Structure formats: structure tokens, C-alpha cells
Amino acid sequence: MDLSVIATAFILVLPVELPDKTLFASLVLATRFPHWPVFLGVGAAFGLQVAIAVTAGSLLSLLPEALVSSVVALLFLVGAVILWRSASSGPEDEELAETPEHPSFLKAAAISFGVLFAAEWGDLSQLATAGLAARYDEPLSVFVGAWAALLVVSGLAVFLGKKLADRLPITLIRRVAAGLFLLFAVFAIVETVRALT
Incomplete structure (x- = not known):
């Protein structure tokens, strides 16, 4: 394992998921x-x-280097634009279906898994x-880096809850995340140019 790659993944994914x-x-x-069942269900979904x-x-990386770096640049550019444009919008709310009042540990974990797995499909992270x-x-x-970032976000939400949500500077976090995405897009564009020359 490469600690710098773990740190890069963590630093890039964390601000994207906070707001x-x-x-x-x-x-x-x-x-x-x-x-605890919510945290375990959410963590499993993220995993x-x-x-x-x-x-x-990893499958994408099997393609020619110039094509891969072009696709990576496009992914990060699109992410930067989406984050920047959504910076001043409010947080997204998730609606839950009717759920039992006192479900078992396993049922609460399974519901949490299902909600987050469906909600995160195709997400920026x-x-x-x-x-x-x-x-x-x-x-x-x-x-490891991406999953750790997602576990930190879900842990903050589950264990600190409403206090955290009321204090997050959502606009600033989204703009910082957009800047990080743009920076990674620039690196990927430079790699594309180098691969083509």
C-alpha cells in the first residue's frame, strides 16, 4: 500500500461527501x-x-495511457463544475419509506445499507x-483512502448528528472540493499531453 495514494483518496473524497x-x-x-446498526449498514454500503x-x-487503466488520462481529466472536470454550481444550494434530503418503530439490529443495518447503496450510485465520490x-x-x-473518508463522514453524521449539520459551511466545503477536482483535472490533462507527445 502507498500512504500518499491513501492520503490523496481520503483528501479528495472527504470534502465531496461532507455536504x-x-x-x-x-x-x-x-x-x-x-x-451502531446504522453505522455498520452505511459502512458496508460504502465498502x-x-x-x-x-x-x-482499474479496468479503465487497461486502456491506452492517453485515453485513460483524458477520461480521468473529464471525470474531474465534470465533478468540479457540478460541485461549484451546487455550492450555494442547500443540502440534499433523503426520504425514507415507512419503517418499523423498533427494528432489530440486523434489520436497521440492512435498511441503512439499502438506503445508502441506492443513494450513492454514480455519486461524485x-x-x-x-x-x-x-x-x-x-x-x-x-x-482504503476513499472508504476511510466515507466512514468518517458517516460516523460524523451518525454520532454527532444535527449539531454538525447546522455548523458546516456547505458553500465553502463544496468550493474547496471543486478546486481539488479542478487541480486533479489539470494534472490529468498534463499527463494526456505528455502521453500524446
């Missing part, structure tokens, strides 16, 4: 169910999502993870 629906969906789940993204990015897996030849390091 995202992940935080608020986890928060809503934690108000309906005990904290599977990150594994899928890393696999997709998944695109960023795939892009990092394509850029670096370190799938395990990318997995």
Missing part, C-alpha cells in the same frame, strides 16, 4: 434507528460502492474513486 446527501441520509437514519468504483477505474484508481496503479490504497 452531500450521504451526511444527511446517515443523519436521518440515525434519528430513526440506534447508531461495496468503493470496491465497484475501484474495479471500474464514486466517480472520483474510479478516476483515482485509473490514475494510480494502487487499487487497494485508493480503496
